Amino acid sequence: MDSGKVKDVGILAMDIYFPPTCVQQEALEAHDGASKGKYTIGLGQECMAFCTEVEDVISMSLTVVTSLLEKYQVDPKQIGRLEVGSETVIDKSKSIKTWIMQIFEESGNTDVEGVDSTNACYGGTAALFNCVNWVESSSWDGRYGLVVCTDSAVYAEGPARPTGGAAAIAMLIGPNAPISFESKFRGTHMTHVYDFYKPNLASEYPVVDGKLSQTCYLMALDSCYKCFCSKFEKFEGKQFSISDADYFVFHSPYNKLVQKSFARLYFNDYLRNSSVVEKDAREKLEQFSNLTGDESYQSRELEKVSQQVSKPLYDAKIQPSTLLPKQIGNMYTASIYAAFASVIHNKYSTLMGQRIVMFSYGSGLSSTMFSFKLQDGQHPFNISNIATVLNVSEKLEKRHVIPPENFVETLKLMEHRYGAKDFETSKDTSLLSPGTFYLVNVDSMYRRYYAKKGTEEATSAKSFSVKNGSLANGH
Amino acid sequence: MDSGKVKDVGILAMDIYFPPTCVQQEALEAHDGASKGKYTIGLGQECMAFCTEVEDVISMSLTVVTSLLEKYQVDPKQIGRLEVGSETVIDKSKSIKTWIMQIFEESGNTDVEGVDSTNACYGGTAALFNCVNWVESSSWDGRYGLVVCTDSAVYAEGPARPTGGAAAIAMLIGPNAPISFESKFRGTHMTHVYDFYKPNLASEYPVVDGKLSQTCYLMALDSCYKCFCSKFEKFEGKQFSISDADYFVFHSPYNKLVQKSFARLYFNDYLRNSSVVEKDAREKLEQFSNLTGDESYQSRELEKVSQQVSKPLYDAKIQPSTLLPKQIGNMYTASIYAAFASVIHNKYSTLMGQRIVMFSYGSGLSSTMFSFKLQDGQHPFNISNIATVLNVSEKLEKRHVIPPENFVETLKLMEHRYGAKDFETSKDTSLLSPGTFYLVNVDSMYRRYYAKKGTEEATSAKSFSVKNGSLANGH
Numbered sequence: 009m010d011s012g013k014v015k016d017v018g019i020l021a022m023d024i025y026f027p028p029t030c031v032q033q034e035a036l037e038a039h040d041g042a043s044k045g046k047y048t049i050g051l052g053q054e055c056m057a058f059c060t061e062v063e064d065v066i067s068m069s070l071t072v073v074t075s076l077l078e079k080y081q082v083d084p085k086q087i088g089r090l091e092v093g094s095e096t097v098i099d100k101s102k103s104i105k106t107w108i109m110q111i112f113e114e115s116g117n118t119d120v121e122g123v124d125s126t127n128a129c130y131g132g133t134a135a136l137f138n139c140v141n142w143v144e145s146s147s148w149d150g151r152y153g154l155v156v157c158t159d160s161a162v163y164a165e166g167p168a169r170p171t172g173g174a175a176a177i178a179m180l181i182g183p184n185a186p187i188s189f190e191s192k193f194r195g196t197h198m199t200h201v202y203d204f205y206k207p208n209l210a211s212e213y214p215v216v217d218g219k220l221s222q223t224c225y226l227m228a229l230d231s232c233y234k235c236f237c238s239k240f241e242k243f244e245g246k247q248f249s250i251s252d253a254d255y256f257v258f259h260s261p262y263n264k265l266v267q268k269s270f271a272r273l274y275f276n277d278y279l280r281n282s283s284v285v286e287k288d289a290r291e292k293l294e295q296f297s298n299l300t301g302d303e304s305y306q307s308r309e310l311e312k313v314s315q316q317v318s319k320p321l322y323d324a325k326i327q328p329s330t331l332l333p334k335q336i337g338n339m340y341t342a343s344i345y346a347a348f349a350s351v352i353h354n355k356y357s358t359l360m361g362q363r364i365v366m367f368s369y370g371s372g373l374s375s376t377m378f379s380f381k382l383q384d385g386q387h388p389f390n391i392s393n394i395a396t397v398l399n400v401s402e403k404l405e406k407r408h409v410i411p412p413e414n415f416v417e418t419l420k421l422m423e424h425r426y427g428a429k430d431f432e433t434s435k436d437t438s439l440l441s442p443g444t445f446y447l448v449n450v451d452s453m454y455r456r457y458y459a460k461k462g463t464e465e466a467t468s469a470k471s472f473s474v475k476n477g478s479l480a481n482g483h
Numbered sequence: 484m485d486s487g488k489v490k491d492v493g494i495l496a497m498d499i500y501f502p503p504t505c506v507q508q509e510a511l512e513a514h515d516g517a518s519k520g521k522y523t524i525g526l527g528q529e530c531m532a533f534c535t536e537v538e539d540v541i542s543m544s545l546t547v548v549t550s551l552l553e554k555y556q557v558d559p560k561q562i563g564r565l566e567v568g569s570e571t572v573i574d575k576s577k578s579i580k581t582w583i584m585q586i587f588e589e590s591g592n593t594d595v596e597g598v599d600s601t602n603a604c605y606g607g608t609a610a611l612f613n614c615v616n617w618v619e620s621s622s623w624d625g626r627y628g629l630v631v632c633t634d635s636a637v638y639a640e641g642p643a644r645p646t647g648g649a650a651a652i653a654m655l656i657g658p659n660a661p662i663s664f665e666s667k668f669r670g671t672h673m674t675h676v677y678d679f680y681k682p683n684l685a686s687e688y689p690v691v692d693g694k695l696s697q698t699c700y701l702m703a704l705d706s707c708y709k710c711f712c713s714k715f716e717k718f719e720g721k722q723f724s725i726s727d728a729d730y731f732v733f734h735s736p737y738n739k740l741v742q743k744s745f746a747r748l749y750f751n752d753y754l755r756n757s758s759v760v761e762k763d764a765r766e767k768l769e770q771f772s773n774l775t776g777d778e779s780y781q782s783r784e785l786e787k788v789s790q791q792v793s794k795p796l797y798d799a800k801i802q803p804s805t806l807l808p809k810q811i812g813n814m815y816t817a818s819i820y821a822a823f824a825s826v827i828h829n830k831y832s833t834l835m836g837q838r839i840v841m842f843s844y845g846s847g848l849s850s851t852m853f854s855f856k857l858q859d860g861q862h863p864f865n866i867s868n869i870a871t872v873l874n875v876s877e878k879l880e881k882r883h884v885i886p887p888e889n890f891v892e893t894l895k896l897m898e899h900r901y902g903a904k905d906f907e908t909s910k911d912t913s914l915l916s917p918g919t920f921y922l923v924n925v926d927s928m929y930r931r932y933y934a935k936k937g938t939e940e941a942t943s944a945k946s947f948s949v950k951n952g953s954l955a956n957g958h
Contacts, residue, residue, distance in 0.1 A: 017621075095575065095576045097572070097575040097684065098682070099680050099681055099682045099847075100570065100572040100575070100681035100682075100684065101570045101601075101602070101603045101679065101680050101681040101689060101846065101847065102602070102603065102677070102680040102681070102682075102846070102847035103601055103602035103603075103847060103849070105602065105673070105849070106602065106673065106674070106675050106676075106847040106848060106849065107675055109673050109674050109675045110675045113674055113675065118671075118672045118673055118674055118706060119670070119671045119672065119673075119710055120671065120673050121612065121671050121673075121851070122609065123600055123601060123602035123605060123606060123609045123845075123849055124600070124601045124602060125598055125599070125600060125601075126576075126578055126598060126599045126600075126601050127576070127577070127578035127580065127581065127598035127599060128576045128577065128578075130598060131598060134596075134597070134598045137596065137617075137622070138613045138616070140620070140622075141613070141616040141617050141619070141620035141622065142612075142616050144616070144619065144620040144621055145615070145616035145619040145620060145666070146492075146619055146664075146666040146667070147612070147615075147616065147664070147666035147667070147669060189621075189622070191620070191621040191622035192621070192622070194622060195594070196593075196594045196595065196596050197593045197594065198580070198581065198584050198593055198594075198595050198596075199581070199584050199588055199593055200581050200582055200584045200585045200588065201581075202577075202928065202930050204576065205574050205576050205577040205929070206574055206575035206576040206577070207573070207574050207575075207577075207902070207904070207929035208902060208904075208929065209572065209575065209684045209685055209901070209902040210684055210685035210902060214576060215928065215929060231593060235594055370598075371576065371577070372574075372576065372577035372578060372581040373581060374578070374580070374581065374598055376596070426684070427682070427683060427684040427685060429682070429683075453677065453690065454680070454682035454683065454690060455677050
């Protein structure tokens with residue numbers, strides 16, 4: 009192996025794409041006849057993005073990868089590995105990665121390792137770890153890795169429907185990164201549970217046990233945090249507490265669970281006698297110190313008190329990560345990285361030298377807590393340029409608010425389109441920005457055709473067609 | 484990163500499981516009313532394994548992982564990463580890896596990274612690369628990696644049906660391995676094509692364009708070989724030819740394609756003026772030297788002549804890998820590693836110091852050519868012990884030949900069972916060996932329950948049940 013050749017491997021660049029179409033949670037509440045505040049305060053959500061019939065996880069991936077390469081001026085030939093994390097299955101065998109290869113084939117580069125990683129919302133983290141490990145391995149060829157997290161989260165009518173969302177995130181991986189891994193600090197927890205899964209293969213909707221999934225999430229958080237702390241202590245020779253990280257970023261199915269999660273970390277620190285928990289809070293939490301694990305997950309009182317006493321720290325260390333997950337909804341694999349992008353958007357000028365601890369969770373279940381160290385980077389691969397490219401404010405502002413009725417209609421249409429063949433979409437790209445890819449049709453053999461909305465006018469849309477029998481050769 | 488800490492990372496141990504139920508291709512030919520020799524000579528296949536209704540990719544994985552850990556006496560706590568390659572989708576979100584976690588949770592180990600890798604038959608190779616890279620990365624914690632390739636290949640009635648198969652393979656990954664990667668010699672070719680895919684989500688059967696898939700396979704082989712040779716030459720300073728490898732192991736959907744593939748490599752060596760192609764063969768191939776790429780893929784004459792002139796080398800360098808793929812059929816992700824296991828079975832006493840070049844292909848498409856170097860290892864992680872554990876002859880001999888009618892009936896039943904809920908299997912384990920896991924039932928929430936056939940009697944079968952709310956903690 010190339011001993012000591014690389015250092016500070018991590019994220020060099022990022023971009024995010026989310027559909028320009030969204031529904032407001034307050035309007036959805038009213039439409040669904042839910043009690044006022046159920047989605048906005050109960051779930052803590054503000055808005056939910058969704059794909060119309062012209063977008064899907066493949067088109068979003070094509071859009072975000074093209075955008076990242078252009079905005080950071082990366083030659084497609086410079087990519088040596090491309091990995092996708094997704095749980096939105098359009099094909100059970102052909103990876104989303106192979107659709108994205110069209111971009112690289114165009115430039116004659118087919119020597120690109122990596123496929124799709126799958127386990128619910130955790131697939132993107134698996135893809136990220138795989139890309140970073142590749143750069144640190146003896147098989148690394150000196151080129152960049154590229155990670156794509158892409159998902160469209162939709163639910164059957166009912167209480168889970170407002171917890172949908174959609175987005176794609178692309179991350180460029182290499183050494184000397186402004187966002188590098190502290191790879192020795194890592195806690196993983198994986199077990200076999202049925203909290204959220206997709207066994208009904210003909211339907212896009214998952215089977216969800218909401219209550220169980222929330223408990224599994226908090227148990228996994230506890231287990232990962234214990235493991236993370238023990239590894240930190242092993243390598244640093246001192247106890248880890250909340251105060252050792254500047255921000256915590258959680259996978260965010262809905263904001264309320266993030267609030268509960270941070271309170272749970274705080275309760276962990278209390279149980280571990282960490283000095284971060286002050287006298288006043290300590291006294292309030294004492295009544296819960298003898299709860300069994302199970303009791304503590306079920307106690308509404310503990311939830312309330314721990315959230316209350318940790319509120320100032322939540323505002324400082326969590327709040328900056330909540331913007332995009334609240335505005336877009338659950339983006340499954342992209343969710344945690346959209347939360348991370350929110351921190352960059354909100355705090356880019358003060359992040360140098362700071363530590364950000366991440367908690368990635370995928371039902372089924374797999375989960376890992378890991379740590380980023382942020383530092384200066386060389387343009388274009390520096391934090392402030394990443395914030396500029398992410399362009400979060402403008403992307404949010406340019407969205408179109410769709411009435412709940414039309415959102416519900418779209419989902420109904422998509423129920424028929426899921427797994428279907430031989431149809432054309434409306435090709436209505438009026439709401440899409442120039443440069444956005446969209447689905448044109450699916451032929452009688454289920455082959456999917458996409459086009460790109462022209463930067464000048466839609467008629468110049470460039471078609472990415474299948475090129476069977478003319479495989480480009482990268483060598 | 485832990486510079487220079489590890490060397491010779493690769494495969495320390497292997498085990499294979501395949502269903503004890505199989506159908507003979509000669510009988511299937513007759514049953515299907517196909518012309519005599521169509522499956523046996525035309526496809527080059529002898530026998531085809533298939534899962535009855537009590538087995539599936541999850542049960543086969545549980546069986547092979549349990550077996551590997553027992554036979555090599557590896558403590559489940561010593562596994563730090565577990566990756567699965569599969570294209571047989573039972574759940575679109577929950578990874579097969581999470582089902583296998585039951586084995587590790589039992590011993591209190593939940594700190595196990597890795598999820599499922601997906602792209603047709605290539606997923607196992609992606610999982611293998613990921614595990615190897617992890618051991619070479621700074622996040623490695625000193626424990627073993629474990630790769631599982633598990634698939635059940637079934638096809639709708641028609642010409643593709645005899646190209647099915649089923650198996651699961653487990654491989655233990657770590658440093659100082661008897662089967663180590665020559666990681667600098669690697670050629671990858673990935674593109675977007677629709678040669679074989681699974682867009683009909685409600686059906687277990689793929690959509691296949693057999694002719695296109697064969698051409699894609701050979702094009703990918705050419706491209707990977709060129710890339711592999713150019714990397715070899717860059718690092719070794721000399722031309723690579725067939726003579727530089729002792730064996731070539733190909734992904735084997737059916738043996739005939741392996742025959743064509745080796746002939747194609749030979750033709751490549753001829754075009755590259757390699758001295759491995761002798762005067763006599765050179766003269767016979769000269770007539771094809773001006774064919775375009777496309778023409779050369781379609782020329783039956785070239786196929787015939789190149790197979791004929793390369794026959795002695797095929798017998799020496801390929802034949803030993805063909806045993807299990809011919810006897811079991813296409814095992815998708817497990818296929819190439821079953822071919823590799825066949826070489827170990829046939830040649831274990833003479834492999835020290837030898838090079839084996841592997842060609843992994845997954846439709847859609849992704850493909851890589853890579854290289855293993857074999858060397859002595861320390862018991863139990865040495866080649867002859869791996870051959871003993873694989874126990875290929877006995878496993879083949881103990882199989883039960885099932886009449887084609889019953890095979891067809893099983894597939895019909897499984898068409899209804901695919902994606903279904905609320906059913907019990909026959910629990911008939913009479914054909915299974917002790918220690919084999921089997922499916923007991925799928926409940927009304929699609930949750931799957933497995934049991935293990937007892938080593939003494941079936942009634943002592945140990946049930947692996949879902950343990951919601953009692954997540955074991957590995958720390």
